[in-house]
Amino acid sequence: MATGLILSLALAAASLQTADTHTVEQTEIPDRKAVFATVESIDTITARARIGGTIGQLQVDEGDSVEAGDVLAVVVDDRLAPQIAAANAQANAFAAQFSQAEIDLERAEDLHERGIYPQARLDQARTQVDVVSGQLAAARRSRDVLVQQSREGDVLAPASGRVLAVPVTSGSVILPGEAVATIASDLYLLRLRLPERHARTISEGDPVEIGTAALGGEVAPTGRIRQVYPRIEDGRVVADAVVDGLGDFFVGERVRVYVTVDARDAILIPADYISTRYGVDYVRLQLSNGHDTEIVVQRGLETSQGVEILSGLSAGDVLVRP
Structure with missing residues (x-):
């Protein structure tokens, strides 16, 4: 009877000890890169004069919203x-x-x-x-x-959107084909420029994460790569990302985004195995003799799988919950 009780207590202690330990393993995690993206319009259209003459009426200014077919200006040819x-x-x-x-x-x-x-x-x-x-x-x-x-002196808006630039004024002399206004369509996206070494590792459909500091209004926290341009400019590959809720941003505004460019090996452990004192992170390492000791580790990024440890641990180490 006493022997059975002792055996049950030993098994319970062993089970508790197993539940409070964690074996360090090396795993593969996506390597994210932080870049600045600019808010751009999918289409930027120029409203041009169809005849030459003098601008008699200019009915729009920068920042105005227009609908397709609206009269932006009237060109008068006295001849x-x-x-x-x-x-x-x-x-x-x-x-x-x-x-x-x-x-x-x-x-x-x-x-x-x-x-x-x-x-x-x-x-x-x-x-x-x-x-x-x-x-x-x-x-x-x-x-x-x-x-x-x-x-045809009526200069019409070719599409709905917001007026970005009006390079003319009332009374200006204009020739056929000259720009009267530049209009950004209502559909906005983020334009990323990444170093050319990442050109082979990004593709359409890859997720992007928007920096929390840039969030506001109805902006979604994540998006996806819509298009990767096949041309490298100034050592950078250009890609467009679709993110919901960019309509209230300014065209050209810079936003910090995180994009997955590769995968790498890393050591991840649960956050509750780390204790922090005076700004230093510690974990309890189990020794071969069954005892444990406290060691200093360098904390990295926090992921959904755990906290990345940059130094202090190796694969196979056994940690004890503090």
């Missing part, structure tokens, strides 16, 4: 009004000639039916009606072209 007036006068002249030609044709047909007008003169009158009709149609088309050109 178009006289040209339209001349086209109208020419069209009116051809219209009068056409009316007279139709009257002459009716007379010729009436006289031809009476037998006192030759067929050749009748054919000539019909041809004259066709010629003047064509001239009238051409004059009207020329006028329509000038009217449409005057309407």
Whole structure:
């Protein structure tokens, strides 16, 4: 009876000792790199003037939100009004000639039916009606072209977004194709620039973590790599990351992010096996004779699997919970 009780107590003590110890193992963890990313728009569109002239009305400024099709500015070409007036006068002249030609044709047909007008003169009158009709149609088309050109003085927003730059002012002289405003679309992303040695280790879909100091509003704490550009610029590979909630950030704002670029071997232990006194971290190491001693370790990053130990421990060491 006494022997069984002693055996039960020994087993319980051994079980307690096993539960309060931890065998150090080497494991592979992702190697994260901290970089600064800039908030960029997926598309940056330029609104350009379709005709040359003077900017009569400028209706936007930097920071304004616009919708696709909104009028940003009106370009006025003073030469178009006289040209339209001349086209109208020419069209009116051809219209009068056409009316007279139709009257002459009716007379010729009436006289031809009476037998006192030759067929050749009748054919000539019909041809004259066709010629003047064509001239009238051409004059009207020329006028329509000038009217449409005057309407193209309206500079329209090519897409919805926010105005980043307006390099012109009211009264400025502008040529066809010149930029009136630069618009950033409503879709934002983070643009990362990593050293070229990491070009082979990052790919689309890799997760990124946003620095907690940069979080604000509805910004998500994590994102993913959307695109890796196949060109290295100034020794850096460029990648875009999609993160929800970047709409309230400024374009060009810098944000600290962490991206996984490789994997490495590390020693991880549970955080409750570390005790800190006066800024120094200690763990209790079990010796081969069954006793334990306190040693100093250097703490590294904290991960979901435990705390990384940079120095002081090796794989196979047995730790005792303090």
